Amino acid sequence: AQSVTQLGSHVSVSEGALVLLRCNYSSSVPPYLFWYVQYPNQGLQLLLKYTTGATLVKGINGFEAEFKKSETSFHLTKPSAHMSDAAEYFCAVSDPRDDKIIFGKGTRLHILP
């Protein structure tokens, strides 16, 4: 069985500061890993994904995440936060054999002016 744990249901950072959203996963097989963003009253948008290959993955809007197998982590970072980054962020894991995605509980990112 697969699961995802996101540390911190709410994270606040100042505009221009580093964004770090934490995600740890559990999987019995090498997983695929994802970060999705959800803006208020909207659907789920893929930020980035890791499947195979390079462990540092770059996504849209300046976000990146690094797959660390030894730590079973896939933390999301952005060097400099922007007000438009305020949203809910979901880390997710899937078993490559069936594409079903399991989501974490989400982290709401607040950007302080």
Added chain:
Amino acid sequence: EPEVTQTPSHQVTQMGQEVILRCVPISNHLYFYWYRQILGQKVEFLVSFYNNEISEKSEIFDDQFSVERPDGSNFTLKIRSTKLEDSAMYFCASGGVASGGSGELFFGEGSRLTVL
């Protein structure tokens, strides 16, 4: 760019009524999913559908729920007798192509169901 479309975007219904939520997945995808997000909570897996049958379902997906792919393009979620706790955003997703997928699911914008 191909996308998953869902209708209606918002539906209000009375408790006990039947509701059908519709989705048009991306045309060459093979796997179809429904997820649910109760307001302020996580996105939860409901059911996956492959080769015209349910491949997996969660404990949420009880006998009140059913899915169907009636015509090769639409993918529907039916709730037979809605309860207050069915109020949520329902997301359809599709993924997987015959040539091998990337594991990515493509999500629709969601259908918000409000049960009164």
